Amino acid sequence: MKRIDVLLGLQWGDEGKGKIVDVLTPRYDLVARFQGGPNAGHTLEFDGEKYVLRSIPSGIFQGDKLNVIGNGVVLDPILFVDEATALSRSGHDLTTRLVISRKAHLILPTHRLLDAANEAAKGDAKVGTTGKGIGPTYTDKIGRYGLRVGDIEYDFLNKYEQAKQRHLGMLKAMDFPLGNLEELERAWLEAVEQLKAFTFVDSEWLINNSLREGKTVLAEGAQGSLLDIDFGSYPFVTSSNTICAGCCTGLGVAPSSIGQVYGIFKAYCTRVGAGPFPTELFDQTEDELCRLGHEFGSVTGRKRRCGWLDLVALRYTVMINGVTKLMMMKSDVMDTFEEIKVCVGYEHEGRVSSEFPYELNESYRPVYKSFKGWGQDTSKMSHEEELPAALREYIAFIEGEIGVPIALISVGPDRDQTIIRGTL
Ligand code: GDP
Numbered sequence: 001m002k003r004i005d006v007l008l009g010l011q012w013g014d015e016g017k018g019k020i021v022d023v024l025t026p027r028y029d030l031v032a033r034f035q036g037g038p039n040a041g042h043t044l045e046f047d048g049e050k051y052v053l054r055s056i057p058s059g060i061f062q063g064d065k066l067n068v069i070g071n072g073v074v075l076d077p078i079l080f081v082d083e084a085t086a087l088s089r090s091g092h093d094l095t096t097r098l099v100i101s102r103k104a105h106l107i108l109p110t111h112r113l114l115d116a117a118n119e120a121a122k123g124d125a126k127v128g129t130t131g132k133g134i135g136p137t138y139t140d141k142i143g144r145y146g147l148r149v150g151d152i153e154y155d156f157l158n159k160y161e162q163a164k165q166r167h168l169g170m171l172k173a174m175d176f177p178l179g180n181l182e183e184l185e186r187a188w189l190e191a192v193e194q195l196k197a198f199t200f201v202d203s204e205w206l207i208n209n210s211l212r213e214g215k216t217v218l219a220e221g222a223q224g225s226l227l228d229i230d231f232g233s234y235p236f237v238t239s240s241n242t243i244c245a246g247c248c249t250g251l252g253v254a255p256s257s258i259g260q261v262y263g264i265f266k267a268y269c270t271r272v273g274a275g276p277f278p279t280e281l282f283d284q285t286e287d288e289l290c291r292l293g294h295e296f297g298s299v300t301g302r303k304r305r306c307g308w309l310d311l312v313a314l315r316y317t318v319m320i321n322g323v324t325k326l327m328m329m330k331s332d333v334m335d336t337f338e339e340i341k342v343c344v345g346y347e348h349e350g351r352v353s354s355e356f357p358y359e360l361n362e363s364y365r366p367v368y369k370s371f372k373g374w375g376q377d378t379s380k381m382s383h384e385e386e387l388p389a390a391l392r393e394y395i396a397f398i399e400g401e402i403g404v405p406i407a408l409i410s411v412g413p414d415r416d417q418t419i420i421r422g423t424l
């Protein structure tokens, strides 16, 4: 039975995953996050309200669907409780609609410090992380030192103390200041107490049993495939498998249970933090993309670097994920552009290649195909037939190059600004 569909980002994150998970949620019984943590910032807009979710799945606003934080996620109790409290204050009670895997790993206050210490030690080679302790928490998971949500139920303080002492030793060796650690620790332990109000589950059983009962699941990716720990632009990546395979390990589901793989991309490209970005722009067009697309990080507020759509990278991530349907976001941002470019190859040492290389560096120069802009406001359009001919040409070109249909076009941040082409 193929009843899990996966929705994931095909670029460097912030493609618009939160918006589309919210749009698709009515079609499913469960929504589950499978990796990442509060480095994610998923924005949803409806009824004139805007919400940014970090750890909580984006299915939380649609009726009584069950939302699952899977084992592959790393959870910061402080940030999670803050997020949950803010939602319940705005009338969205979660306690009966959200469950957390016992196997999800906890982000400790010292993980945040280690994240900062690692970045400082890297100097010019820093990754530009979100500073949320993601890398050190996954490092502990793989190193078999981690603390899991399930540990909260057994001998927790002892385990916490051991982990903390180990981290303090590392921080001391790096000569990194502890700052307000005590205060942070107090808030963290308090948040751990509050976390106990939520239901901890063995989510692999919950999900597999639900599937057996005929229920359907939407798996929500965080970050994007070009930030994947194995296939992204290493070392300028995050510390989890953001690709489709991450859904199997991050939820405990078999590859054979996956149905659609929805790959979501912006009609241009953005990236936050350091690392290669072949189609990055440094001109007025960059300013326009940033301004019109409001390209500022939803977690850190950092300005996102902007550039043209990169089909070499997109073809690569579509391959790695086995994308069955594409979804194109934010084409409305380019409504006023006279010219739109798309990277169709990389020129390197006198040759043009359409393959994504082992190490992207400045010697790979984008080769562009140019399109005439459509010069029309598309943000109120709700049917494919209304879309301007030039935009349809752009869409057809991408589909032709990638070989996968674009099943959804998003023309604005609101839930309603979504055009579905045919059946999803
Ligand atoms: P995510 O991390 O993939 O969920 O994406 P983010 O929420 O970080 O960033 C996407 C941003 O674009 C958010 O501010 C959304 O409200 C906004 N957005 C999503 N889809 C569209 C769209 O089609 N058009 C426009 N103009 N904005 C969009």
Ligand code: IMO
Residues within 6 Å of the ligand: 009, 012, 013, 014, 015, 036, 039, 040, 041, 042, 127, 128, 129, 130, 131, 132, 133, 134, 135, 221, 222, 223, 224, 227, 236, 237, 238, 239, 272, 273, 274
């Ligand atoms: P969503 O889910 C965009 C980037 C950081 C940094 C690198 C590593 O909203 O798309 P980390 O804190 O994970 O160790 O940082 O990854 N990054 C994101 N960029 N969107 C995200 O999430 C990101 N999560 C991490 O900027 O370059």
Ligand code: MG
Residues within 6 Å of the ligand: 013, 014, 015, 040, 041, 042, 043, 298
């Ligand atoms: Mg985001």
